[in-house]
Amino acid sequence: MAILPIRQLGDPVLRQRARPVEEFDEALLRLVEDMIETMYDAPGVGLAAPQIGRSIRLFVFDDGDGTGARALVNPTLAGLAGEEVLEEGCLSIRGPYAPTKRATGVHVTGQSLTGQPVRFDAQGLLARIMQHETDHLDGMLYIDRLDDEGRREVMRQLREQEVAGERDGRRSQR
Numbered sequence: 001m002a003i004l005p006i007r008q009l010g011d012p013v014l015r016q017r018a019r020p021v022e023e024f025d026e027a028l029l030r031l032v033e034d035m036i037e038t039m040y041d042a043p044g045v046g047l048a049a050p051q052i053g054r055s056i057r058l059f060v061f062d063d064g065d066g067t068g069a070r071a072l073v074n075p076t077l078a079g080l081a082g083e084e085v086l087e088e089g090c091l092s093i094r095g096p097y098a099p100t101k102r103a104t105g106v107h108v109t110g111q112s113l114t115g116q117p118v119r120f121d122a123q124g125l126l127a128r129i130m131q132h133e134t135d136h137l138d139g140m141l142y143i144d145r146l147d148d149e150g151r152r153e154v155m156r157q158l159r160e161q162e163v164a165g166e167r168d169g170r171r172s173q174r
């Protein structure tokens with residue numbers, strides 16, 4: 001197991017549409033183990049493969065319901081229902097959080113690590129994680145879902161962090 005570097009805003013891999021996973025092999029299992037370790041270390045509640053530089057349709061998540069970390073391969077979301085605005089952040093945009101509108105319920109289909117079909121309904125935080133991580137696989141970030149003002153505020157906070165980092169003589173996170 002290894003903790004992998006998390007790609008940050010500005011890295012082109014975060015803007016690519018990831019390709020489907022076709023081989024459900026040992027290498028995929030090992031990648032998922034590393035992604036789970038990286039997610040917990042961050043710490044975060046979800047991590048998509050593009051965030052560690054692999055442009056494939058895979059993410060790991062743990063919504064804290066006691067099940068532990070899970071992986072989902074080649075996910076598709078349907079039946080988005082309801083609407084809720086909650087603070088959201090991203091391990092690839094370190095620091096800021098912003099109120100972000102998401103559906104409160106979603107039907108999820110995809111595949112397990114062995115390629116078996118997976119199907120479940122997600123509500124609340126789990127539904128939010130599914131939307132955030134699936135966006136990553138389409139090259140999309142949560143800041144794309146904010147209005148101009150919200151996005152400007154996130155970018156302002158990022159700049160402020162950077163200036164503070166330079167002032168303290170630390171290396172910037174990005």
Ligand code: ZN
Pocket residue numbers: 089090091092132136
């Ligand atoms: Zn993210």
